[in-house]
Amino acid sequence: MPSRSDRTRQRVIEAAIDLLTRGGRDAVTTRAVAEAAGLQPPAIYRLFGDKDGLLDAVAEHGFATFLAGKHVDPNPPDPIADLRRGWDVAVEFGLAHPALYTLMYTEPARTGSAAFKAGMEVLMGRMRRLASGGWLRVDEELAAQIIHATARGAVLTWLSLPEDRRDPALFTTLRESMVSAVTFERPAVRDTGPAGAARALRAALPEQAVLSDAERRLLGEWLGRLSDDG
Incomplete structure (x- = not known):
C-alpha cells in the first residue's frame, strides 16, 4: 500500500x-x-x-504511463505490421498528450529515466525479433534509433505547426519511410549473401547455451563484421 x-x-x-x-x-x-x-x-x-525536480517527476510519470499502455506480442504473425502498430501507438500517445509529450522529449536529460529505458528495452526486444527473423536491413541499435527518432520527430513537428498546415500524410509518409529504411520486404535470410543471415544468427546468440561466453563474444564479433559488410 x-x-x-x-x-x-x-x-x-x-x-x-x-x-x-x-x-x-x-x-x-x-x-x-x-x-x-x-x-x-x-x-x-x-x-x-525544486521545480526542475518536479518536472522530471512529471516526465517520468509520462514515460511510465506510455510504457504501461504498450502491448507486446512476443510472436506476432506479421512482424512488419507489428512494427507499424508500435510506431502508431507512440505517435497516438504524443497526440493525445501534447504538452506532456513535449516536456518528455524536448530535453535529452529526461530520456535517462527508468521508465524511458524500460520502454527502449521493449523496442529493442522488437528489434531482436525482427533481426532473428531476417527482416532487419540495418543494425538493431540503429533501427531502434530510426524508429524512435521518426516517431518523436513526427509528433513534435505536428505540434509545432499551425492547425491549418497540419497534414495527416506526415505520419503515414514518415512511418513508411521508417519501415523501408530499417526492414526488407522479405526476410533477408531467404536471400543469397551473408549479411541477413549474420544479423539473424547474431540476434539469436544470447539464447544459445551450447557456446561459452567467450565463444559467443568471438562469434558475435565475426557476425557483426559480416552484418556491416552487407
Whole structure:
C-alpha cells in the first residue's frame, strides 16, 4: 500500500500534469502546483527538491504511463505490421498528450529515466525479433534509433505547426519511410549473401547455451563484421 508521502507525491504530479495540459509549461509554478494539490509551497521542495525536480517527476510519470499502455506480442504473425502498430501507438500517445509529450522529449536529460529505458528495452526486444527473423536491413541499435527518432520527430513537428498546415500524410509518409529504411520486404535470410543471415544468427546468440561466453563474444564479433559488410 502506498505510503502517505507517496500518495502526496502522486497528487502533486497529477496537479502539475493538469496545469501543464491546460496552460503549458509556464503554468507549472511551484505555487500554482501547491495550491492545486492543497499543499503549501515548501512541501513541493521537500518532495522534489525544486521545480526542475518536479518536472522530471512529471516526465517520468509520462514515460511510465506510455510504457504501461504498450502491448507486446512476443510472436506476432506479421512482424512488419507489428512494427507499424508500435510506431502508431507512440505517435497516438504524443497526440493525445501534447504538452506532456513535449516536456518528455524536448530535453535529452529526461530520456535517462527508468521508465524511458524500460520502454527502449521493449523496442529493442522488437528489434531482436525482427533481426532473428531476417527482416532487419540495418543494425538493431540503429533501427531502434530510426524508429524512435521518426516517431518523436513526427509528433513534435505536428505540434509545432499551425492547425491549418497540419497534414495527416506526415505520419503515414514518415512511418513508411521508417519501415523501408530499417526492414526488407522479405526476410533477408531467404536471400543469397551473408549479411541477413549474420544479423539473424547474431540476434539469436544470447539464447544459445551450447557456446561459452567467450565463444559467443568471438562469434558475435565475426557476425557483426559480416552484418556491416552487407
